[in-house]
């Protein structure tokens with residue numbers, strides 16, 4: 267009887283939890299995009315959008331289902347440029363928030379969720395006002411342009427860093443005015459830090475036979491990634507290119523010293539219990555953030571403990587709390603682009619390429635990186651067939667190619683936002 271009550275209570279409680287509306291806490295103007303901050307991850311299915319054409323304006327309407335506004339003056343602090351007439355928001359129904367973006371010209375609208383409890387609504391070019399653009403230029407990957415050995419002309423580099431001169435500098439670097447499909451040599455000024463996990467006495471994860479070792483697979487994939495990126499014209503720096511041990515802290519410290527624009531750590535996954543070895547497989551990409559799922563916590567614990575550092579979660583949390591939201595969002599976007607690209611590339615040739623998803627997790631190796639940083643779990647070394655793929659040269663090469671293309675997609679999208 268008691269257990270029946272417990273069941274009823276659980277059902278009732280979970281249905282209440284499920285139905286409780288998401289809270290829209292704040293709005294933030296990014297570079298040509300609007301960032302909505304929720305109290306939880308907000309799914310795309312909950313957004314119903316449509317366009318109303320007026321006489322001389324276009325209204326892009328977004329109805330956010332099962333949502334409550336946390337405050338009344340969310341839009342009062344938004345500053346936008348001339349390509350936006352207005353941005354309005356209201357509690358339209360008791361559980362629907364309506365957001366309306368009015369523009370003088372039509373544009374290709376897009377919207378998508380991020381795992382960092384944010385939701386992005388893409389705005390037309392010229393949406394951000396001057397101060398937002400400046401902040402965009404000096405945050406994340408734009409911050410170190412001047413310090414690098416970039417093939418910019420002196421004239422282009424010494425101009426004021428407005429978004430306009432940024433694209434001028436970009437043109438100077440690429441030697442082309444074709445902004446849509448920049449030639450590969452335009453990538454030369456970006457530095458990608460490639461970090462093969464583990465090495466030396468730290469073997470990383472092992473399969474049950476101990477013949478397949480994570481440190482070997484990830485080094486091979488990372489070296490292939492380096493080759494692909496170099497062919498594309500990137501400057502590539504490896505944290506290790508041979509079988510040697512490097513402390514976690516040294517890796518990001520090194521990345522910062524080398525002024526990396528992007529940090530990619532390459533790992534392979536493993537199950538804790540061997541009974542799950544035959545079934546667990548798939549590819550996952552992580553960005554640094556407090557863990558929000560048991561699975562993310564488990565993977566982070568595995569990678570963190572293997573590196574023989576003992577620090578409590580309190581220290582980790584204080585590190586994470588110093589991360590700015592914009593930095594988390596950039597890493598989240600990088601993770602999405604890379605994950606999507608790996609799957610797309612591998613699926614052209616292989617079956618059963620499983621999407622383990624993009625996840626937030628507290629990895630020590632990503633702490634302290636001053637650039638967008640991700641960790642790719644390239645597959646399960648404990649899985650009998652996936653481990654063979656991880657050591658197959660062709661599979662390794664395609665996975666590396668997928669990662670490289672994802673990095674290009676991420677950087678190109680950031681460039682476009684600066685146009």
Ligand SMILES: [Zn+2]
Pocket residue numbers: 463464470471480532533534569
């Ligand atoms: Zn690892």
